[in-house]
Amino acid sequence: MNNVTRPVPVLEIFGPTIQGEGMVIGQKTMFVRTAGCDYHCSWCDSAFTWDGSSKEQIRLLSARDIWEELVSLGGNRFSHVTLSGGNPALLPQLAELVRLLHQQGMEVAVETQGSRWQDWLEEIDQVTLSPKPPSSGMETNWPVLDEIVRRLSGRPAPLSLSLKVVVFDEDDLIYAESVHQRYPQIDLYLQVGNPDVRRMDVSHHAADLLQRYQWLIDRVMTMSSMNNVRILPQLHALVWGNKRGV
Ligand SMILES: C[S@@+](CC[C@H](N)C(=O)[O-])C[C@H]1O[C@@H](n2cnc3c(N)ncnc32)[C@H](O)[C@@H]1O
Numbered sequence: 001m002n003n004v005t006r007p008v009p010v011l012e013i014f015g016p017t018i019q020g021e022g023m024v025i026g027q028k029t030m031f032v033r034t035a036g037c038d039y040h041c042s043w044c045d046s047a048f049t050w051d052g053s054s055k056e057q058i059r060l061l062s063a064r065d066i067w068e069e070l071v072s073l074g075g076n077r078f079s080h081v082t083l084s085g086g087n088p089a090l091l092p093q094l095a096e097l098v099r100l101l102h103q104q105g106m107e108v109a110v111e112t113q114g115s116r117w118q119d120w121l122e123e124i125d126q127v128t129l130s131p132k133p134p135s136s137g138m139e140t141n142w143p144v145l146d147e148i149v150r151r152l153s154g155r156p157a158p159l160s161l162s163l164k165v166v167v168f169d170e171d172d173l174i175y176a177e178s179v180h181q182r183y184p185q186i187d188l189y190l191q192v193g194n195p196d197v198r199r200m201d202v203s204h205h206a207a208d209l210l211q212r213y214q215w216l217i218d219r220v221m222t223m224s225s226m227n228n229v230r231i232l233p234q235l236h237a238l239v240w241g242n243k244r245g246v
Pocket residue numbers: 037043044045046084085086087088111112113129130164166191192193194195197234
């Protein structure tokens with residue numbers, strides 16, 4: 001064992017902003033977006049983290065560097081930090097950042113697809129697992145997801161876990177249904193899919209997303225298998241469209 005921690009490949013640090021998705025939607029938070037993903041979803045809204053298009057912007061930062069940048073951006077105007085990516089669960093070295101953030105009195109959330117385990121996940125206040133439906137082109141490794149859910153679902157309150165499935169179409173809804181049946185005890189959020197991650201016209205984009213939200217609501221209302229789910233748009237996409245760093 002060597003005790004020199006590897007630096008973290010970071011693509012963006014931004015905020016304070018709102019958490020636009022899922023279980024703590026609306027929460028004031030800072031974001032740390034790591035580089036690299038083991039998936040390549042067809043509709044990924046953060047493909048620059050893994051497709052090479054922003055590789056010059058990747059910085060190798062220590063936990064201390066990340067904390068200093070969070071403070072230089074957010075001052076004392078935040079108490080919550082969200083780790084996203086890419087897949088932050090590819091990075092064992094985030095353990096040190098999670099520890100430091102907690103020492104500083106922060107709540108810490110993570111966004112990951114549930115394809116990889118890291119021990120530091122156990123320390124995260126709000127874990128969102130977002131397994132990928134057929135429209136993404138990815139395949140879920142169910143035994144791995146089962147094990148991650150098992151390890152995270154027995155934690156004492158207020159440590160919490162949720163599932164979030166992006167839905168574009170009927171096949172995705174069937175997939176979401178199967179996730180809900182497999183993990184009935186875990187809160188499930190259905191998220192409206194953003195079909196155009198380049199469009200910069202916010203009002204047309206928002207109108208399209210709201211129409212898709214209405215479609216998703218209408219469909220779920222007809223399903224007796226989905227009586228205890230929450231249906232949400234990406235709030236940040238309604239406010240800022242596809243703008244980066246918000
Ligand atoms: C960019 S991902 C990064 C974290 C992790 N790789 C994951 O997928 O959970 C953050 C969240 O954005 C969602 N997402 C990505 N592209 C999207 C799109 N086009 N429409 C709706 N949600 C999207 C993902 O499903 C995930 O829940």
